[in-house]
Amino acid sequence: MLDQPALVTIHGINSNGAWQSTLRSVFMPHFRYRAITYPHYRWLGGTKVLVEPWFLTIIATAVAGGLALGLPRPGSFFAAGAIVVVALIGHLLAAIRRRLAFVAVLRQFDEHVAVGEQPSCIAHSFGTYLFGRILMERPTVRCSQVIFAGSVLARSFPSQLLRSRTLMPFDELRNEIGSSDPVVWAAGLARRLVRHLGNAGLRGFQPLEERVHEVNGPGQRCPTCSTSGPPVPWAIHNVRIKAFAHSDQFITPRHAVQYWLPALWNIDVPEFGDWLSLCMLASFAGRPSVHAPKALQAEQTILERNWSWAGSTIESFIGSEYPDVGKAMQEDPVQALRVYRAIWLAVSRACENAETHGDDPEKIAFARALDPRIAVQVAVGVVA
Numbered sequence: 181m182l183d184q185p186a187l188v189t190i191h192g193i194n195s196n197g198a199w200q201s202t203l204r205s206v207f208m209p210h211f212r213y214r215a216i217t218y219p220h221y222r223w224l225g226g227t228k229v230l231v232e233p234w235f236l237t238i239i240a241t242a243v244a245g246g247l248a249l250g251l252p253r254p255g256s257f258f259a260a261g262a263i264v265v266v267a268l269i270g271h272l273l274a275a276i277r278r279r280l281a282f283v284a285v286l287r288q289f290d291e292h293v294a295v296g297e298q299p300s301c302i303a304h305s306f307g308t309y310l311f312g313r314i315l316m317e318r319p320t321v322r323c324s325q326v327i328f329a330g331s332v333l334a335r336s337f338p339s340q341l342l343r344s345r346t347l348m349p350f351d352e353l354r355n356e357i358g359s360s361d362p363v364v365w366a367a368g369l370a371r372r373l374v375r376h377l378g379n380a381g382l383r384g385f386q387p388l389e390e391r392v393h394e395v396n397g398p399g400q401r402c403p404t405c406s407t408s409g410p411p412v413p414w415a416i417h418n419v420r421i422k423a424f425a426h427s428d429q430f431i432t433p434r435h436a437v438q439y440w441l442p443a444l445w446n447i448d449v450p451e452f453g454d455w456l457s458l459c460m461l462a463s464f465a466g467r468p469s470v471h472a473p474k475a476l477q478a479e480q481t482i483l484e485r486n487w488s489w490a491g492s493t494i495e496s497f498i499g500s501e502y503p504d505v506g507k508a509m510q511e512d513p514v515q516a517l518r519v520y521r522a523i524w525l526a527v528s529r530a531c532e533n534a535e536t537h538g539d540d541p542e543k544i545a546f547a548r549a550l551d552p553r554i555a556v557q558v559a560v561g562v563v564a
């Protein structure tokens with residue numbers, strides 16, 4: 181029995197995926213998490229994507245030796261032909277390395293994801309290329325939420341995907357784009373040398389069936405989705421983040437909590453930010469604190485608002501999900517206030533333990549209430 185949804189992350193080149201270890205504490209309270217790693221591009225990653233450096237080194241040494249002996253002479257027809265052949269062989273060997281890395285990633289993906297399961301995936305840099313190949317070459321793979329950062333996939337990748345399958349293989353794709361990313365820029369230059377390689381992490385995915393939307397900031401609402409009625413079956417969001425370059429330094433626990441967790445839960449990202457800050461403030465309600473006046477105001481705001489994850493107000497959500505509790509709350513306002521304040525407290529504790537819980541089971545349980553639906557469940561359980 182799979183009690184939690186699957187989540188995999190895939191790192192990029194010139195990296196051992198340290199960010200995945202850092203973010204483990206953020207993901208593991210909420211997901212069955214697997215950090216996928218591969219050693220094939222740990223050093224000289226960019227070069228290895230195009231040619232095999234060890235092969236070029238051997239050949240360069242041999243050529244230097246030949247020139248030292250006087251044969252063949254530089255500029256001769258033979259030398260020019262030899263350089264072309266060497267480059268082609270080096271490129272072919274690089275394709276074999278890409279294939280080996282792909283197989284290593286696919287094997288770990290298959291080990292972690294059950295047959296028929298729809299996992300979520302977060303990939304950075306060359307990890308987006310490897311995951312893109314899984315989507316291209318495995319028509320049975322279908323994902324829930326996909327998040328790319330610094331993607332080196334081709335801008336036309338979504339349309340290429342739709343050519344090979346009848347349905348888009350994910351519910352939503354969040355493509356986080358930096359304003360200056362030399363690695364993605366270089367990948368764009370090399371796009372004619374390696375199939376599916378490109379600069380989608382710099383210029384965004386190309387428009388497709390009016391479902392590729394532009395979002396100007398990581399915590400901003402999509403202007404298209406917020407005005408076009410019901411959610412579309414699949415959508416791709418090019419999310420522009422000015423402060424980002426390419427390094428995985430930006431992949432911090434705070435970034436993952438604020439932007440990636442709500443995206444993975446299919447919760448509106450800016451609304452999630454409001455929820456956390458309002459609950460943190462409201463958690464002071466009923467307690468002696470300098471925040472008390474603002475806390476009561478925050479409490480009122482939370483209760484009056486319609487939350488998309490709840491499909492309604494908090495009161496209606498509880499009445500629908502927990503009818504007995506909802507009825508008791510209607511009959512007894514004091515009981516209602518106890519439940520509400522237990523929610524704010526659960527969220528506040530979740531925020532305190534969201535990034536670091538040290539694998540302490542009690543703190544992990546607190547962190548789970550970062551999901552608003554779990555926070556309500558916890559509060560209902562505590563008060564009942």
Ligand SMILES: [Zn+2]
Nearest residue numbers: 393402404405
């Ligand atoms: Zn949208």
